[in-house]
Amino acid sequence: EEALPPAPQNISILSTNMKHILTWSPVIIQGETVRYSVEFQGEYERVYANESWIPISECSLITATLCNITEDISATVAYNLRVRADLGARRSEWGTLKGFFNRNTTSLTPPVMKVIADGYHLLVELEDMGPAFQFRVLYWKKGQERRMQQKVVKEVSSVVHLDTMEAGAEYCVKAQSYVEAINRSSSFSQTQCVRAQGDTSMWL
Amino acid sequence: TAGNKILHFGACRVSMSMAEIRAGFTAIKANIQARDSIRTLSILSYPHSLHKVNSSDRCCITHHLFNFYVDKVFKHCRTEDSYVNRKISSIANSFLSMKRKLGQCHEQNQCVCGQESTEKFKQILANYEELNVTSAAMKSLGELDILLDWME
Amino acid sequence: SGELYCSLLNPRNVRFESINMKNVLHWSAPEGTGNGVLYRVKYSVYGVGKWIRKPECRNINRTWCDLSSETSDYEEQYYASVKAFLNGMSSDWVETTRFNPLTDTKIDPPMVSVSSTDKSISIILTAPEKWKRNPKEESVSLLQVYPGLQYNVSVLNKKTKKRWFFSISNHTLVVPWLEPETAYCVSAQIHVTTPILDSGFSKEYCIATLKDKTK
Secondary structure (H helix, E strand, O other): OOOOOOOOOOOEEEEEOOEEEEEOOOOOOOOOOOEEEEEEEOHHHHHHOOOOOEEOHHHOOEOOOEEEOOOOOOOOOOEEEEEEEEEOOEEOOOEEOOOOEOHHHOEOOOOOEEEEEEOOEEEEEEOOOOOOEEEEEEEEEOOOHHHOEEEEEOOOOOEEEEEEOOOOOEEEEEEEEEEOOOOEEOOOOOOEEEEOOOOHHHHO | OOOOEEEEEOOEEEEEOHHHHHHHHHHHHHHHHHOOOOOOOOOOOOOOOHHHOOHHHHHHHHHHHHHHHHHHHHHHOOOOOHHHHHHHHHHHHHHHHHHHHHHHHHHOOOOOOOHHHHHHHHHHHHHHHOOOHHHHHHHHHHOHHHHHHHHO | OOOOOEEOOOOEEEEEEEEOOEEEEEEEOOOOOOOOOEEEEEEEEOOOOOOEEEEEEEEEOOOEEEOOOOOOOOOOOEEEEEEEEEOOEEOOOEEOOOEOHHHHOEOOOOEEEEEEOOOOEEEEEEOOEOOOOOOOOOOOEHHHHOOOOEEEEEEEEOOOOEEEEEEEOOOEEEEOOOOOOOEEEEEEEEEEOOOOEEOOOOOOEEEEOOOOOOO
8 A cells, every 4th residue: 555645844934024924844755746735723723613623725735835824823812733745645644833823923023114304394105014014103303312203104005294304404213013913013123314404594 | 004903991901903803704794694594683783782782881791792702603603615714713713812801801800790781691692592503603703793893 | 466477587786885874775677678677675674674665766767776764873784675577577586785884885085175375284174974864964974983083195296296195083284394386286085994994085186385475
């Protein structure tokens, strides 16, 4: 009787900025095409629904050794993940992720940010990191760090207006991303400084 | 945007990812409601709408309802449609996460149950028990927007 | 009523179309039928289930029926149904999906009014009103229906072609320190986070800042 394919190994999750990718090592069988299927189990299924598993249709019988599980990891609870190898009609045992995965462990990076001075107006352009993200933007007049101001930006459609600037003055800005659903923030971006139009004498 | 909400129930403050639940429900609303052909009964709205509950009882009713959905509804809503099942799982796990937060308020006595909320929840259970389990669960799931509208 | 009817193909695409909670039932004529088809409409409140006929939409030949009055309580949900009649034949009753006025309505953009000085523009935004039975009835702003309502405002400098965005919760915005004698175009959108409802952006309202008084 033909042997069953081995269960996939080295199952792990790469999770950055609330995008969660499940990966595993390929099952190598000379001259054969091995396909994989992925299932997940939330804490709800484990505790209230007889430990049932739910297949991810986009990752059923695929040849790739990764699966984007972001859409299904949509609650801040502990998830189980498992992968199986199929070789024709023969099916391996399930390989299961070691330990649980909770999205609150995702690594958060600071947003890509561009600070703009347009006349006397301080503006910022922020990278769209997805619907789960907001941004905490801190800005201050150079030399007056203790009078730092904050703006929470939820819509990053384009150039966001922060404030007006005193003529000729230099202003600095830094930002961090924040995910309300897991109540965590990234580190701050590099500080960027720009200068308002006009010369400072206008204010004397 | 993220659309998290900080729901205030007196001293109890609970952050809830309402937008995620809304998005999950909106994606399957037509499918789930189409499975409920009983128009003459509503689990949550009759005879008294949730909107008539006075504010001091809101926390207790919400706590009861989260337990109700987690304990009695989602597990009986398995369908033949994998996409729908995934969305139900997403909602169920979000509810579980929020049920836990509300439970902490309940334990710290910040979620007092008055007579009105007790009566209201009894009515909801009575409505639920009028139908067979699967029909009652599917109808309850189809009424999730009634609960979300009221909570917001 | 004792009338004998054979079967006619059903009306198609029976659905509510709602803007600012003006809730109108729409449908398409049964396939292959030309003029002469008449329709009847009924509706029901979810949970009550009793079908109620709409007299003003009995034996009509148009393919819409305004049910705004009957569905104005947005704490309820509704079904509506249509039946077609032609030459002694009739179709089945065809129902909508469950209609939730609060989440299934579309919202118009806000009204925008702009004024300017030599170095600033002032923007006043007004959210649309909820549909009302008659002009004398007290107006209800959608701001009262959706307390989390916010505005996204776009300000375009016509000279530099640069566009700025503002997100504000109150309905006024003053943009100071602008260039005199420069045209700015303003457009605004309503944004409700939950339920997730966004209006489109309004058309652009352009205004020029005045001549610099100090010069």
